[in-house]
């Protein structure tokens with residue numbers, strides 16, 4: 208059994224009511240509950256954390272290393288495009304992670320095309336809406352299984 212962390216950044220607590228035409232109608236608590244079920248079906252344990260504050264996300268990444276978390280699924284929200292500090296936290300802990308976005312950020316404003324995470328992520332998912340979180344869990348599970356084989 209592996210330990211996963213689902214980490215969501217600023218404004219993602221508003222999913223369901225926030226720009227539903229862009230981000231869909233599913234609430235974050237429903238995404239999290241579904242991910243916990245999917246992780247359990249895959250034989251893993253999943254913790255969820257969301258914050259609007261950069262330092263809280265950094266602290267949670269650092270705590271993940273102390274807790275022995277094996278894999279992180281991370282939607283950095285707008286910190287995607289701004290946060291060197293969060294990037295450094297991921298580099299510091301060296302926990303593999305998938306960067307995920309509900310929307311296809313490349314089809315949106317130019318400032319959303321840059322990410323401080325994509326080049327250090329194990330892989331990236333853009334534009335699958337809430338389904339992306341489920342896809343990310345399956346991908347993370349396969350990644351860990353392959354890593355164990357080697």
Ligand code: DQA
Nearest residue numbers: 283284285308309310312319
């Ligand atoms: C987002 C995309 C970001 O550009 C935006 O700031 C968000 C959500 C997404 O999931 O599509 O908050 O990360």
